[in-house]
Amino acid sequence: MTDTVLHLDRISKRFGALLANDAISFAVGRGEIVALLGENGAGKTTLMNILFGHYVADDGSISVFGKPLPAGQPHAAIAAGVGMVHQHFTLADNLTVLDNIMLGTEKLWRPAARKAQARQRLTRLAQDFGLAIEPDRTVAALSVGERQRVEILKALYREARILILDEPTAVLTPQESQSLFATLKKLTAQGLSIIFISHKLNEVLSVSDRILVLRAGKLVAERKTRETNRQELAELMVGRPIAEPKVEPQPCGEVHIEIRSVTTSDGLDQASLTLHGGEIMGLAGVSGNGQTALANLLSGLSRQASGSLHIFGQDAGNWTPDRMTIERIARIPEDRHAEGLIADMSVTENVIAELYRDPSLNRHGFLDWGKAHEFAKAIIKRFEVKCPSPQARVRLLSGGNMQKLILGRTLSLDPRFILACQPARGLDIGAVTYVHQRLLAARKAQASVLLISDDLDEILALADRIAVIYRGRISAPEPRKAVTIKELGLKMAGHGFGEGEAHAA
Amino acid sequence: MRLEPREAPSLALTLAYPTLAILAVFVFAGILVSFSGANPFSVFTLVLKGAAGSQFALFETLTRATPLIFTGLAAAVAFRAKLWNIGAEAQLYMGAVATVVFGTGLLPLPAPLLIPILMIVAAIAGALTLLGPAFLKVRFGVDEVVTTLLLNFIIVLFVSLLLEGPLKDPMGLGWPQTKKVIAEAQLPKLIQGKRLHAGFILALIAAFAVWIINARMALGYEMKAVGFNPRAARFAGMKVDRIMLKTALLSGGLAGLAGLSEVAGLKGNLTLDLSPGFGYAGIVVAMLALLHPLGVVAAAIFVAGIFVGADAMSRQAQVPSYIAQVMVAAALLAMVTALMFTRYRIRWK
Numbered sequence: 001m002t003d004t005v006l007h008l009d010r011i012s013k014r015f016g017a018l019l020a021n022d023a024i025s026f027a028v029g030r031g032e033i034v035a036l037l038g039e040n041g042a043g044k045t046t047l048m049n050i051l052f053g054h055y056v057a058d059d060g061s062i063s064v065f066g067k068p069l070p071a072g073q074p075h076a077a078i079a080a081g082v083g084m085v086h087q088h089f090t091l092a093d094n095l096t097v098l099d100n101i102m103l104g105t106e107k108l109w110r111p112a113a114r115k116a117q118a119r120q121r122l123t124r125l126a127q128d129f130g131l132a133i134e135p136d137r138t139v140a141a142l143s144v145g146e147r148q149r150v151e152i153l154k155a156l157y158r159e160a161r162i163l164i165l166d167e168p169t170a171v172l173t174p175q176e177s178q179s180l181f182a183t184l185k186k187l188t189a190q191g192l193s194i195i196f197i198s199h200k201l202n203e204v205l206s207v208s209d210r211i212l213v214l215r216a217g218k219l220v221a222e223r224k225t226r227e228t229n230r231q232e233l234a235e236l237m238v239g240r241p242i243a244e245p246k247v248e249p250q251p252c253g254e255v256h257i258e259i260r261s262v263t264t265s266d267g268l269d270q271a272s273l274t275l276h277g278g279e280i281m282g283l284a285g286v287s288g289n290g291q292t293a294l295a296n297l298l299s300g301l302s303r304q305a306s307g308s309l310h311i312f313g314q315d316a317g318n319w320t321p322d323r324m325t326i327e328r329i330a331r332i333p334e335d336r337h338a339e340g341l342i343a344d345m346s347v348t349e350n351v352i353a354e355l356y357r358d359p360s361l362n363r364h365g366f367l368d369w370g371k372a373h374e375f376a377k378a379i380i381k382r383f384e385v386k387c388p389s390p391q392a393r394v395r396l397l398s399g400g401n402m403q404k405l406i407l408g409r410t411l412s413l414d415p416r417f418i419l420a421c422q423p424a425r426g427l428d429i430g431a432v433t434y435v436h437q438r439l440l441a442a443r444k445a446q447a448s449v450l451l452i453s454d455d456l457d458e459i460l461a462l463a464d465r466i467a468v469i470y471r472g473r474i475s476a477p478e479p480r481k482a483v484t485i486k487e488l489g490l491k492m493a494g495h496g497f498g499e500g501e502a503h504a505a
Numbered sequence: 506m507r508l509e510p511r512e513a514p515s516l517a518l519t520l521a522y523p524t525l526a527i528l529a530v531f532v533f534a535g536i537l538v539s540f541s542g543a544n545p546f547s548v549f550t551l552v553l554k555g556a557a558g559s560q561f562a563l564f565e566t567l568t569r570a571t572p573l574i575f576t577g578l579a580a581a582v583a584f585r586a587k588l589w590n591i592g593a594e595a596q597l598y599m600g601a602v603a604t605v606v607f608g609t610g611l612l613p614l615p616a617p618l619l620i621p622i623l624m625i626v627a628a629i630a631g632a633l634t635l636l637g638p639a640f641l642k643v644r645f646g647v648d649e650v651v652t653t654l655l656l657n658f659i660i661v662l663f664v665s666l667l668l669e670g671p672l673k674d675p676m677g678l679g680w681p682q683t684k685k686v687i688a689e690a691q692l693p694k695l696i697q698g699k700r701l702h703a704g705f706i707l708a709l710i711a712a713f714a715v716w717i718i719n720a721r722m723a724l725g726y727e728m729k730a731v732g733f734n735p736r737a738a739r740f741a742g743m744k745v746d747r748i749m750l751k752t753a754l755l756s757g758g759l760a761g762l763a764g765l766s767e768v769a770g771l772k773g774n775l776t777l778d779l780s781p782g783f784g785y786a787g788i789v790v791a792m793l794a795l796l797h798p799l800g801v802v803a804a805a806i807f808v809a810g811i812f813v814g815a816d817a818m819s820r821q822a823q824v825p826s827y828i829a830q831v832m833v834a835a836a837l838l839a840m841v842t843a844l845m846f847t848r849y850r851i852r853w854k
Contacts, residue, residue: 016509299740322742333740342734353730353741356723365722 004066005030005193006051006082006162011060013046020046022217023060028162033184033194035204035225038214039237039429040399044197047214048164052084053077064162083160085151087167091139098122098135101154118157125156130186144286145176152183163187164195169203173286174456174489181207199237201230202457215239238429247440247462253277255313256417256448257298259474262307267293269472270307273450275417280439280449281477282463284456286492290472291452292334295421298450299331300324312416325354330415330442332406334422334452336399340406343395347387348376350394351409379408384434400431407438418442418449424458436462456488470497508849522847526839534832543824555817556810562817564701568771570802570809572597572780574708575763576787577794577801578715579631583756585719585796586728587735588639588749592653593760594784595660596631600761602664603630604768605672605683605775608690616689623690623765624707631761632754634660639753643746657784665777674774685773692770704766708802711759715798718755728752760784789837795844808833 006028013021020043028034038044049055051062053074062069064080091100098119106114119135126133131149139147148168155163165184169177184194184207198204204211205225213221213236221236235241257275262268267290275281285291296302297309300321309316311327324331333339341350352372355361361368361375376390383404387397394402403423410418420439424432439449439462453459459466460480467477468491475491490496511518535545556566576593583590590596603626612619638652667673668681676684692703719725727748730738739745767779790808794800815829 300742301740320742320744321740322744325742331740338734339737339740342730342737344733345730349726349730353738353743356726357742362723365724367721367723367726369721 003030004028005064007063008047008051009061009063011047011050011057011062013043013050013055013057019217021050021057024214024217024219025060026212026219026222028193028195030193031188031191032210033188033196033208035196035198035208035211036214037198037201037204037211037233037237039199040427041216042214042237043217044214045166048084048166048195048197051077052082052164078158078160081159081161082164083155083158083162084164085148085155085166085168087170089147089151091147091150093140094138096136096138097133097142097150097153100139100150101135101157105154105158122153122157125153129153129156129183129190131183143176144171144288145173145179148172148180149183152187160192162193162195164197166197167199168196169198169200170454171287173492174485175493177203200457201233201237204233205230213237234429247280247464248444250278250444252279252464253446256311257450258308258310259294259297260308260310262297262304262309263472264293264297264302264304266296266302267472268297268304271469271472271474272307273467273474273477275448275450277416277448278443278446279464280443280451280462282459282466282480283450283452283469283474284459284466284488284492285454285469287454289469291421291469293472294469294474295331295334295419295452298329298419299333322357325413328413328416330410330413330418332403332410332418332420332423334425336402336406341394341402344393346391346393347380347385347397347405348372348390350405351376351379351412354409354413375412379405379412383408383411400427403427403431403435407435411438411442415442415447418447419452420449421452422454423451424453424455432458456485460485468492470494473497508845509852511848511850519847522843523840526843527836529839530832530835533835534828537828537831538824541824543822548818548822548824548828551818551822552811552814554814556814561699562813564696564699566806566810566813567705568700568702569813570805571702571705571708571770572763572767572783573786573790573805573809574705574712574802575759575766576783577790577805578708578711578787578798579756579760579763580788580791581794581796581798581801582715582728582759583635583752584791585732586749586752587732588642588752588756589650590635590638590653590753590756590760591650591788592635592638592656592660592784593756593763593787594657594780594782595653596634596757596760597764597767597780597784598660598664599630599634600627600764601768601775601779602667602672602764603627603761604690604765605686608686608769609684610687613687614689616691619687619689620692620769623769624762627761627765628758629761631759631764632757634761635753635757636750639750643749661777664775668775668777672775681777683775686769690769691773692766700771702766702770704770707762707766708805711762712798712802715755715759719798724748724751760787763787786833789833792837793840807836811836 004027009025010023011021012023024047036044046055050057053072053076056072064082069080070076101122102118106118122135131153133149133153139150168180172180188194196208208225211223211225211228212219213233215237253276255274256277259271259273261270261272263270271294297304300319300323304317337343352361352375356367361371373390380387385401385404385408387401423435443449451459451462463480465477465479466483468475468488470492475496531549538545538548555562557563576597579593580590604623607626608623612622638649638656641647641652642649668683672683674682674684695701695703727743730743731745731748735745763783768775772779786808790801790804793804811832812829815826818824819826
């Protein structure tokens with residue numbers, strides 16, 4: 001390793017009973033890409049927030065370029081040369097690239113003269129690091145990959161020498177990710193150091209020089225990238241051996257869902273898709289391309305402006321969420337906090353939310369709470385939900401247990417069709433495996449499953465057929481064995497969608 | 506300094522902060538009383554005596570609490586579903602208008618028939634008064650805080666118009682007041698010769714009924730769910746708009762009953778000073794009760810006691826009875842603050 005630019009010494013941070021960071025120490029060298037690998041909740045983001053001054057560590061110290069970094073001051077971190085690219089961009093959509101970069105960096109007097117200077121500096125930076133960008137385009141007109149480039153340029157403009165990237169590929173297509181990795185290599189060639197936060201094994205392996213694995217707040221392992229492999233990293237991350245899901249081939253049944261050139265006001269554009277019983281259809285796509293609109297349509301939350309929707313052979317164009325539950329359609333919402341659960345109500349109150357209208361729980365408007373508690377207890381047991389009691393408020397549950405609760409509620413309908421939107425998002429590997437097993441079990445029971453996911457690995461592991469959604473249109477599904485990641489990536493970027501091609505990033 | 510949520514507040518803590526809150530109110534009010542030159546301890550003793558020191562005082566307090574229970578329930582029902590009904594005052598007056606329209610001789614029926622009918626029309630009048638703002642809210646997203654609050658002024662002016670015109674008592678010597686309700690429409694007194702009337706019993710029944718709705722019925726469950734997270738409620742299949750409108754009907758109906766109870770139980774006719782702000786005080790009552798219907802009864806008696814007791818005290822101690830309003834307002838602020846501290850702790854950086 002070359003000379004050390006950043007040194008973290010025994011950083012600890014506690015939130016209530018949770019020890020988010022437990023005496024974590026590591027160093028980053030000049031020109032090095034260090035990956036911080038760990039599951040959600042392992043403490044990666046907390047650690048970086050401490051480094052960047054958003055949180056104050058309970059214990060430990062940080063030094064940058066040999067000088068101690070004062071705690072809790074983002075400005076000090078920036079001044080010391082630390083730059084952060086957040087997972088969710090912090091750009092103003094209605095301003096130009098140049099304005100965004102000046103915003104919060106340059107002082108506000110004599111804007112015209114400063115702007116000319118800033119433009120020069122930006123152009124030079126962009127040339128030096130090979131980050132092509134047009135300073136005068138508004139951010140709203142940029143693709144996601146380009147926006148990320150702006151974020152990186154913003155950090156470079158502030159003379160960052162250590163760049164932190166928090167889950168940078170979450171919103172990128174595979175091709176955009178590759179181009180990001182190339183950019184990162186160029187940056188390190190110029191002497192920058194990079195901390196790359198991720199939970200995706202493949203990209204960590206392809207981009208980093210060194211990998212630090214965090215688990216439950218502790219630094220559990222450190223590996224040179226070329227001396228490790230996927231399997232080892234996965235086990236280090238989870239702390240025990242894991243098995244990949246097995247998908248047994250089976251013939252598919254009759255048509256369950258038929259979407260015929262549906263257009264909706266919230267983003268579908270003549271989308272068509274057919275699902276059969278006993279199959280898992282994977283819907284890939286960069287987030288924001290109409291997945292939510294499709295989910296809303298199939299949840300009964302929105303109506304089609306044109307086209308038709310048939311479910312189990314019936315016209316379902318005007319079905320409400322209520323009707324969906326009656327027809328035994330299980331809906332796993334994309335956002336379990338906003339749509340799936342009511343955090344301030346109890347486990348029992350949440351699990352009956354779809355069923356309380358049923359006469360078994362509801363006698364002339366009076367609810368049978370005794371039965372409801374029994375039902376909740378049964379779900380807690382069957383779906384291995386960790387919670388103190390059925391009366392506990394859902395807010396106190398972890399993300400994985402919340403998802404199990406939703407699964408329990410919705411799979412207890414004995415569903416014929418499962419709409420699974422990002423079912424594994426934010427879960428640790430153990431919980432992900434569990435969710436996947438449940439989906440495969442439903443498939444075996446001849447249910448149809450629509451798996452909408454940003455995670456290509458998830459889709460490739462589970463789906464029988466794969467379709468891609470791009471700007472509200474859905475490509476013709478292909479059997480999983482017939483597709484490659486490269487082809488999917490191209491489709492996700494809009495190739496093969498007719499007029500979309502010209503805009504491909 | 507910042508706030509950090511507590512994971513599971515202990516029972517001792519949950520009780521300690523509200524107790525502290527009440528103490529803080531007395532300390533604060535005591536300081537104000539000393540400013541006016543009186544001894545705080547003797548003043549508080551007088552307030553307590555005036556509120557509950559005699560049979561007369563106790564009945565006065567319960568009489569005063571009756572409309573507050575109704576308006577408190579109205580606020581509690583609505584707030585639980587996050588329908589911010591600030592218009593109980595208007596709904597109370599419309600309930601009173603319905604009572605005098607039907608109760609002053611239009612329906613010559615015996616009391617066992619007439620009183621239930623009056624209850625129904627008063628509740629309907631109150632309910633319809635809130636239905637408009639609720640409809641605007643669910644249909645067009647109009648803020649109900651604004652519409653219900655402003656409707657209070659419109660309705661009070663409308664009642665004033667009625668009192669000067671169609672509902673004016675021809676025998677009233679020109680005063681803006683309606684005719685008295687007929688004998689069959691009057692709620693019986695609970696005790697001969699006292700002012701406490703059957704409206705108090707109705708209020709207790711209403712509180713019990715709301716408790717049953719909240720705790721046992723699907724509607725109560727739906728209102729709670731819609732209040733906490735309307736998006737998730739809709740996703741799960743609840744008809745959020747319809748539930749909102751039902752909440753409005755229930756809340757407005759309860760406030761309408763306050764109008765009936767005051768006219769048919771106490772005043773006999775409708776004047777513009779029927780309510781000294783019962784609709785607004787109901788909000789305080791509901792908040793003090795943490796929106797629990799049985800808590801509303803206790804909070805209403807507490808608030809009524811302070812008002813009645815302060816009136817009695819001011820006659821003897823030369824301290825303005827405004828101290829009652831200061832105490833009630835301070836109690837609300839202290840209680841809200843105390844609640845926050847049971848849920849959060851302060852961390853100093």
